[in-house]
Structures are given as C-alpha cells and as structure tokens.
Amino acid sequence: MTIYLDYNATTPVLPEVADLVYKMMVDEFGNAGSRTHEFGVAAKRAVELARGQVANVVGAEKSEVIFTSGATESNNIAILGLREFAEANNKKHIITTKIEHKSVLEPIKHLQKQGFDVTYLNVGESGDIDVNELKAALRDETCLVSIMHINNETGSIQPIGDVCQALASHEAYLHVDAAQSFGKYPSDIDNPRIDLVSVSGHKLYAPKGIGTLILRRRDFTKPPLTPIYLGGGQEKGLRPGTLAVPLIAGFGLACELAQKNAQKWCEHAAFLKANLMDSLKALNAEFLCNPTSPYVLNFSVPGVNSEALMVQLKGIAAVSNGSACTSNSYTPSHVLSAMGLNEEKIAGSIRISWSHLTKTVPSDEICRSIKELL
Known part of the structure; x- marks a missing residue:
C-alpha cells in the first residue's frame, strides 16, 4: 500500500471535521445571510464560531477574519486590494522575495506592469532572506512587504520576528503567506505587527476550497483594502459571495484542533x-x-x-x-x-x-x- x-x-480531512461538514451540508444547510428564520440564524452562528476559532490561532479578533476560498485568493486580495491606497498616497513600492508562491509573485508582477516598483529579496542556499537587505530596501514610498513564513517546496522558515522588528517604525503593511505554518507551526505569526495573514484550510486537515485572510487592526484601523471583485456585501464588503458555511465550520474546527x-x-x-x-x-x-x-x-x-x-x-x-x-x-x-x-x-x-x-x-x-x- x-x-x-x-x-x-494537501492534507486529508480529519474525521471529526468531515462529520461536521456533512452535518452542515445535510442537516443544518441554511444560508448565513438569511436572517428571517432559524436555519439562517444557525448558519450565521456556525460561521461566527469558526471565525473565533480561526482568530484564536494567532491571537487575532474574530472581526479581523475574512473567509475566502483559500490562500491563493487571500494573497490576491491582500496584494491587489492595496492598489488604490498605494496609488492615492504615492506609495507604489513593494518588497517581496524570490521564493514566494506564485499566488504572491504573479499579482505583484501584475502591479509591476501597472507602474509599481518591486524589490525582490535574495535568498542563499539556506533559503532565508537577509533582514539587513530588507532594511536597506525600505523607502518612504514602500506600501507593502510580502514574505511567506514557511516555504512550500523546501520548508525554509523565514525570520518573521526579525522582519516585524525591522518594520517596527515603518508604515508599510506586512503580509505573510502562512499556508504551510498556520496552526501547525504557529511561532512568530501571532506577532501583532503582521497586518495580513493568508491561510488555506486544505493544508490544515480541512476541506479544499476554504481559507482566510486575517486583517489585523493597527491603531484600531484595518489595512485599507478594496475588493478585487464585486457582487455583495458579505465579509464586510471585501469578499462578496454566499458563505460556504459547511466548509467554514469544518475549517474552524480544524483550527481549534490544531491549536490544541x-x-x-x-x-x-x-x-x-x-x-x-x-x-x-x-x-x-x-x-x-x-x-x-x-x-x-x-x-x-x-x-x-x-x-x-x-x-x-x-x-x-x-x-x-x-x-x-x-x-x-x-x-x-x-x-x-x-x-x-x-x-x-x-x-x-x-x-x-x-x-x-x-x-x-x-x-x-x-x-x-x-x-x-x-
């Protein structure tokens, strides 16, 4: 065998997670946006429970959790969603690394074609960035720093704590793709200096097709993202579409089990x-x-x-x-x-x-x- x-x-779905997903699909199948009957209320309750379970992994507030289809979508929202803010404030410089996932590199390349300037940090055979190179690359017009936590191909762990310290006195937004670490290797990604965290459920024993973007408040203000597509007011207007309640509930339970x-x-x-x-x-x-x-x-x-x-x-x-x-x-x-x-x-x-x-x-x-x- x-x-x-x-x-x-990808990971298999844990049995208890699969059981919950099935229950939410067959027995408690309400739309979380339906507020006029008990089925919708139960669905909304399940979503909010999951929101808290996800937030607890990194010490965030549940109101800072936005559900998406996975880390690829979360990465796109985090990067492309800053475009309007960056252009309006003349902050069109981005710093990232050469070893990011394609769902980070390709949106950044798209912005580069639209006139953004991008600095790609080097890595050596260790697979790690040099934080001094990051410090040297920072400018007044730097809007975004996007650095993954654990690389999906090599497992190299970036010094996110040192990155946070390097950005302590800078206004740039810090985005971390935590698809390979969230819940399994939580060290450093609970740092409050991280503004945006991308997660995929299927890397954490939850179903495929669900994930999250965590938007931490800074001085009580969330990162100034605009939606990258339109069509509804779900997820605080940032990610429209009917919520996949069964997947969300399963993802929340998977996060709780991982944290424990x-x-x-x-x-x-x-x-x-x-x-x-x-x-x-x-x-x-x-x-x-x-x-x-x-x-x-x-x-x-x-x-x-x-x-x-x-x-x-x-x-x-x-x-x-x-x-x-x-x-x-x-x-x-x-x-x-x-x-x-x-x-x-x-x-x-x-x-x-x-x-x-x-x-x-x-x-x-x-x-x-x-x-x-x-």
Missing part, C-alpha cells in the same frame, strides 16, 4: 524527520535548507534524478519534486533556482512531507529505491 507523503500539497495539538504534532513530525535524515545520510544525501519545518524534507542524492525516483517509489510512497501548484510546468523550480543551486541538484530534488497522521516513513524502502538508481 502506498504511503502518502505529500502533505505540503500543535506542540504534540510538531514533536511527532520532528521525530519522523530525524529518522528519515539518518537513513539518507548513508547515501550521501544533500539536504536543502536545514534546519527547516519539521513537516518536510527536501533532499537530493548525487546521480539520482527526481523523476526517476518518483517512478521507482510508485507503490511505496507518494512524494513530490516541487510545488503542486506548478507541477504542470517543466521549467526548473523558481525557488531552488533562487537559492543558487546547480541544475543537477535541482533535477534531483525530492520533497517528502508528512503530518501527525503519518505513523511511519518507509525510510528503508526509500533508500533501497535510491540505491537501485545509483
């Missing part, structure tokens, strides 16, 4: 990672960005091509060689390229990711498959 080891791409169990989950994940690394060291494996998130390991073995290894692992383990969102592209990973890795190392890069649900990683079988390719 194949063991699923691609949790950075985060430390235990991290300890189990770190144990699995240490065992896998010990096995791979005998094959002279090269590990990318160590230390990294306990939930993922990106490595290469000299002389082994990642595509060949994934074929060799069929029936043993489901793994990846990059981002699921760009898996249809045959161009080299922009993340690994930005780290300055050579073509051979990029071509041999394998990403293995797991969760607290993973009882064991088949290290012996993985190593045996690698040896067969050497």
